[in-house]
Amino acid sequence: MVVKAELEKMGIRFALLELGSVETMDDLSPEQLRELKIALLKSGLELMDDKRAVLIEKIKNIIIEMVHYSDEVPKINHSVYISEKLGQDYTHAAKMFSEVKGITIEHFIIAHKIERVKELLLYDELSLTQISYMLNYSSVAHLSQQFKKVTGLTPSFFKQLKIKKRIALDNL
Known part of the structure; x- marks a missing residue:
């Protein structure tokens, strides 16, 4: 408006x-x-x-929508999903994204998935198994391993923390 x-x-x-x-x-x-x-x-x-900036924003919005605002992360390959949503070649989009953001699309997705895991752990309504299924991890072990690699903490230790450290989506 x-x-x-x-x-x-x-x-x-x-x-x-x-x-x-x-x-x-x-x-x-x-x-x-x-x-x-x-x-x-x-x-x-x-x-x-700037067409590059517009493309990057579209990719970011697709990922944020996919990870944070859908009931489940799609079960198809992320590259296929993003390519379909953009209506263009993934290789070109991924190259452009990496050049502009200094991070790969895959790492951007992982960062957002970990933030989503943190959010779901704070709500304490789903088990880690349910969260791993919802975010399309191959196993709870894979989710836990990736969570620890990104945060330095295990999901269960994070859940026990008194002060929950989350990162604003704009800062990812």
């Missing part, structure tokens, strides 16, 4: 406006782009006109 209001206020015609994406009917001048960036920043939004 904010983006739509700013576009209309600036007299910019658009053909498509959906969450995270705008397609303008005319090319914007450098001055219009600058004004739009400033207006969006005032509302806490950012204009991403």
